[in-house]
Amino acid sequence: MITETPLVIESLTDINIVPAQSSVQPQAEQSWNQVLAGATKGVKSLLDQLDLSVSDLNDRQQACLDFPLLVPQPFIDKMEKGNASDPLLLQVLPQSSELEPAEGFINDPLAEKHSNLQKGLIHKYHGRVLVLLSTGCAVNCRYCFRRHFPYQENRIGKNDWQAILDYVAKDNSIEELILSGGDPLMLNDQQLGKFIKQAEAIPHLQRLRIHTRLPVVIPQRITPKFVEILQSTRFDCAIVLHINHSYELDEKLILALSNLRKAGITLLNQAVLLRGINDCLSDQTELSKALFKAGVLPYYLHLLDKVKGAHHFEVSEKDAQLLHQQLLLNLSGYLVPKLVREESGKGSKTPVPMRP
Ligand SMILES: *Cc1c(COP(=O)(O)O)cnc(C)c1O
Ligand code: SF4
Numbered sequence: 001m002i003t004e005t006p007l008v009i010e011s012l013t014d015i016n017i018v019p020a021q022s023s024v025q026p027q028a029e030q031s032w033n034q035v036l037a038g039a040t041k042g043v044k045s046l047l048d049q050l051d052l053s054v055s056d057l058n059d060r061q062q063a064c065l066d067f068p069l070l071v072p073q074p075f076i077d078k079m080e081k082g083n084a085s086d087p088l089l090l091q092v093l094p095q096s097s098e099l100e101p102a103e104g105f106i107n108d109p110l111a112e113k114h115s116n117l118q119k120g121l122i123h124k125y126h127g128r129v130l131v132l133l134s135t136g137c138a139v140n141c142r143y144c145f146r147r148h149f150p151y152q153e154n155r156i157g158k159n160d161w162q163a164i165l166d167y168v169a170k171d172n173s174i175e176e177l178i179l180s181g182g183d184p185l186m187l188n189d190q191q192l193g194k195f196i197k198q199a200e201a202i203p204h205l206q207r208l209r210i211h212t213r214l215p216v217v218i219p220q221r222i223t224p225k226f227v228e229i230l231q232s233t234r235f236d237c238a239i240v241l242h243i244n245h246s247y248e249l250d251e252k253l254i255l256a257l258s259n260l261r262k263a264g265i266t267l268l269n270q271a272v273l274l275r276g277i278n279d280c281l282s283d284q285t286e287l288s289k290a291l292f293k294a295g296v297l298p299y300y301l302h303l304l305d306k307v308k309g310a311h312h313f314e315v316s317e318k319d320a321q322l323l324h325q326q327l328l329l330n331l332s333g334y335l336v337p338k339l340v341r342e343e344s345g346k347g348s349k350t351p352v353p354m355r356p
Contacts, residue, residue, distance in 0.1 A: 032220040033188070036138050039072040043094060046071060050089065051082050059096030066309065067147045069094060070140040075217040078250050087245045087277045091141050095312055098142065102311035107148040109306045111344035120156040121164050125347055128176035128209075131164055132156065133195065134186035139217040143272055143313045145305035145342075146182075161195060169202045176207040177235075185214040189225040196233050208235035211270075213242040215256050222256035231263040238266040240299060244278050246290040254294045261295040268299035271337065273320055274313045281326045288327070288335040298337035303352065305342055321355045 030038075040046050043060045046069065047053060054060065071092045079086045122130040133156060140147075156164075168174050177199055184192070199205055208230075214221045230237045239260060243249065260267060269291050273279055278287060288298045301324070304314050315323075324339040340349035 030220065032214075032218050032223065035072055035074065035218045035220055039070055039138065040076060041068060041070055043069055046076065046089075046093065049076055050079055050086075052084055054084075056096045059099060060094045063094035063096065063098040063309070066098070067094075067142070067144075068140060070137070072138055072217045074219060074252065075139060075248075078247055085276065086247075087283070088247055090277050091143070091244060091274070092139060094142060097312045098309040100311075102308075105306045105308045105311045107308050109145055109344070110342055118163060118167050120160050121167060122180075123167075123171075123174075127173055128178055128207075129168060129174055130178045130180045131184075132181055133179055133184045133192075134182040136186045137181065137183045138186065138214045138221075141213070143274060143304055143307070143310045145307045145310075147307055147309065161198070165198055165202065168199070168205065172204040175204060176209060177205060178209045178211060180211045183212050183214045184210055185212045185221050185226075189223055189229060192226070193229045196229060196235070200234055206236060207238070208233065209238045209240060211240045211242070216241060216243055216248050216253060219252040219256040222259055224259075227259050227263045230260070230265055236266075237264075238268060240268045240270055241296060242271070243269050243287070243291065243296075244271045244274060245283060246286040249290045249294055257294050257296060267294075267296040269296045269337070270300040270302060271298075272302045272304060272313075273315050273323075273339075274304065275315050277313070279315045279319065279323065281323060281330065284323065284327055285330055288331055288337070292335060298335060300349065301337040301339050302349075303339070303341040317352065318355070321352060324352070325354065 040049070043057060043064060047057075069092065075088060075092070079088045083089070120132045122132065124130075135156070137144075168177065187195075196208065199208070241257075257267060271278065271287065278284060284301075291298055301320075303317065303320055304310060306314075320339060324336070327336045338349075339352040341352055343350050
C-alpha cells in the first residue's frame with residue numbers, strides 16, 4: 001500500500017543520507033548503518049576483494065536476480081584471501097547450481113504463509129509469537145529458508161505495530177515475544193526501544209527474545225544504546241545468534257557479545273548444518289568451544305530447510321545423525337546443540353532422533 005510508511009524503508013532512508021566517507025579524514029569508527037550502506041552487492045566485487053576468480057560468473061550473477069548478494073565488510077574481513085572454499089564465503093557466494101531445479105526443494109518449505117494470520121506476526125508455537133519487525137537482513141545467506149518469502153506483502157508499517165500488540169494483548173497464553181525477521185536489528189535503536197516499551201504494557205508478557213545474525217556480520221550493531229535498552233526493560237531477555245562456523249567469532253564480535261553478557265543477557269546460538277561449511281566433527285567441535293568461550297551456549301543445529309536454490313548445502317539426515325552422535329561423545333553435554341528440523345504445521349521444532 002502506498003499510504004503506508006514501512007519501517008524498513010525509513011531506516012534505509014537514514015542510511016542513504018549518511019554522507020560518503022571522506023578519504024582525507026582519519027578513519028573514525030563507522031556506525032553500523034554506514035557499514036551496512038557500504039555492504040558488497042556484486043559477485044565480481046566480492047571475488048576481487050578475496051583475490052578469487054570464477055569461470056561461471058554469469059550464472060552466479062543470474063542467481064542474484066532471484067536473491068541478491070549482500071555481504072557487509074566485517075564479514076568479508078573474516079574470510080581468507082585466495083581460499084575459494086572459505087566456509088564464510090560459501091555461505092554468501094551464489095553458485096550456478098542454485099539455478100538448477102532439485103527434487104523436493106521448493107519456495108516456501110515451511111508453509112509460513114499459512115501461520116501468517118496477522119501481518120508481521122507468526123503464531124505457530126504455544127506461549128510465544130514471532131514478530132517480523134523488519135523484512136530485511138544485513139546479509140543474504142544463500143541457504144536461507146526465507147529467500148522466497150513474500151516479504152513485500154509483510155512490510156510492516158507503524159499501524160501494524162498496534163495490530164500486532166493488540167493481538168498479543170488479547171491472548172494471555174503468550175508469555176514471550178520473539179523478534180525475528182528478516183533481522184529485527186535492522187530497526188534502529190529508537191524504533192526497537194519504542195516497540196519494547198509498548199510491549200512492556202502487556203502484563204502477561206515476560207520474556208523477550210531476539211533472533212539475529214546482524215552482530216555477526218556487523219558487530220557495531222551492538223551499540224551502547226541497544227545494550228541499555230535490553231538492560232532497562234522489565235523483560236527477561238535472550239538473544240539467539242546465528243553463527244555457523246568458529247571463524248565467524250572474531251575479536252570484534254567477541255567484544256560485542258561480552259557487552260551483552262555484562263548486561264545480563266542470555267546468549268544462545270543456532271546454526272544450520274551446511275555441506276562443505278560446517279559438516280565435520282572438527283568444525284562443529286570448534287564452533288561449540290568458541291561459542292562457549294564467547295559466552296554463548298549452542299542451542300540448535302538445524303537441518304537445512306528444503307528451499308529452492310539451496311540443495312547444494314544439503315547434508316543427509318543419516319550423516320547429520322552420525323555427526324551429532326560424535327559430538328555427544330566428544331563434548332560436554334551443554335556444548336552439544338539439539339539437532340532439529342523444522343516441519344510445517346508442527347508446534348515445535350522436531351528433534352532428529354538418535355540412530356539405533
Ligand atoms: C524455531 C524458531 C522459534 C521457536 O523457537 P524455540 O526455541 O523452539 O522456542 C522462533 N523463531 C524462529 C526464527 C525459529 O526458527
Ligand atoms: S540472516 Fe537469517 S534471515 Fe537473514 S538471510 Fe541469513 S539466514 Fe536468512
